[in-house]
Amino acid sequence: MGELNRTALHVLHQELGAKMVPFAGYDMPVQYKLGVMKEHLHTRAAAGLFDVSHMGQVILRGPDPAQALERLVPQALTGLDEGRQRYAFFTNETGGILDDLMVANRGDHLFVVVNAACKAADIAHMRANLPGIEVEEITDRALLALQGPVAETVLKRLVPGVAAMTFMDVAILPSPFGALWVSRSGYTGEDGYEISVANTQARALAEALLADTAVEPIGLGARDSLRLEAGLCLYGNDIDDTTSPVEAALEWAVQKARRKGGTREGGFPGAARILAEFDNGAARRRVGLLPGTRAPMRAGTPLFASAEGGTQIGQVTSGAFGPSLEAPVSMSYVATEFAATGTGLFGEVRGKRLPVTVADMPFRASTYKR
Incomplete structure (x- = not known):
């Protein structure tokens, strides 16, 4: 195994007592001092902060990137309103699923988030099959998820504009941590947000959120049990390049x-x-x-x-x-x-x-x- 990649929050994870494990080529926290069970229940009761910076962040620019991307996914993207995002998946010629992803309409471009394990393949797939579209991988931003019933209360103290957002809304909002790319979505079945922040500001944002007593850091272990209770697929386990959307109940x-x-x-x-x-x-x-x-x-x-x-x-x-x-x-x-x-x-x-x-x-x- 080669050297593992590290997110911008790697040192903070260690300082918080995280147990680190290899995941999709990254050294990632599987749990913290609370343990998986308590982290899971805390997210359901209050708010949990997840580092999901291992996932791929991509911008698509060019003439009608939504129409172009429809050649690779069975979702309707050309009618997606600005400021909204949609769950999608790449399919292959035999009807299997190459990866699932989120696609956001940000006006003059699309913002796409793909799974960490498929990141390189997905970017190569888009570059090979979207002629005339610029496929830019974003490597200087971290991605955090704040999930749970008090996520809004916590985040709006730092970024008031998030309170007006509803499920699957996206926005670029000013903050003390620079411009934040925010979506009201997540992978837990709870209300919450995913927040893209400059790597240089990621620790400051994470510490500001963790300073609220309602927020605890949450690892991959609880993320998995939370998404399973919510009936959400894990790529590579529940969907893959042999499973069709109909087989997968999608x-x-x-x-x-x-x-x-x-x-x-x-x-x-x-x-x-x-x-x-x-x-x-x-x-x-x-x-x-x-x-x-x-x-x-x-x-x-x-x-x-x-x-x-x-x-x-x-x-x-x-x-x-x-x-x-x-x-x-x-x-x-x-x-x-x-x-x-x-x-x-x-x-x-x-x-x-x-x-x-x-x-x-x-x-x-x-x-x-x-």
């Missing part, structure tokens, strides 16, 4: 304009398969699972329709204990005939089949400000 993210009969039907990689699955369904489906045991069923657990015998009908892709629910939760793919809510299945753990029930997601209702 139909809601494909606007009518890009579907069959829409004003801009198709025109993206894998459209033939994806649009056919909109009409006919897919052979498998991403679902939530509630294990009937105290222990979580983790990624890789095979699923069966009966307690004994039979062929495997699915597999767990993510699983953990859900601290907010005080129960284990999992996400999986199962054959579509077994995907109905309430269906009883069995997960095979260490050679023993244990009961599990198909459940709706999110496991805990989201609290976005709409």
Whole structure:
């Protein structure tokens, strides 16, 4: 393994007592002194501060970058209002998902945030397939996420303009830490913000937020359990280049304009398969699972329709204990005939089949400000 990259907050993480682990080529905090369980619950009750600077920040400039980007994603971007962002995903020619991302309309350009593990590939993909569009990777800014029910109260003391924002709004706002690129969004199911700040000001901003007694630093461990309770996919686990948007239960993210009969039907990689699955369904489906045991069923657990015998009908892709629910939760793919809510299945753990029930997601209702 080569030398790990470090974010602008690396020294602060160490000073805060973080346990650091390799993640997507970066040395990242997995937990702090509170521990994963308490960090998770604190975010649900107050506010948690996450360093997500490992993710890729990209600006697209040129003649109609939204129309150009529609050639690579099945989302409708040309009608996206200025000051708004949309969840999107790159698809491949076989209808699989190359990565999921956020796309924001900032007037004369698009601001795109991509996953850390896919960052280099995504930027290369855009540069190769968006002729006439300048693809600028932003490397001099950190990215923080402030999440939880008091996130607005905390952040508006420093940046008053954030209070007027609603879910999926974006804005560039003045602050004592320079211009902040803010979105009202996140990866926890809670209300909150993602904040791009100059690397030189990242520590000062983080310390100003942590000075509020409602805010605790939160690591990757709690970030994972929070997003799992919220039913949000982790790229590489729950979606990948073999899973289609329909298999992944992400139909809601494909606007009518890009579907069959829409004003801009198709025109993206894998459209033939994806649009056919909109009409006919897919052979498998991403679902939530509630294990009937105290222990979580983790990624890789095979699923069966009966307690004994039979062929495997699915597999767990993510699983953990859900601290907010005080129960284990999992996400999986199962054959579509077994995907109905309430269906009883069995997960095979260490050679023993244990009961599990198909459940709706999110496991805990989201609290976005709409």
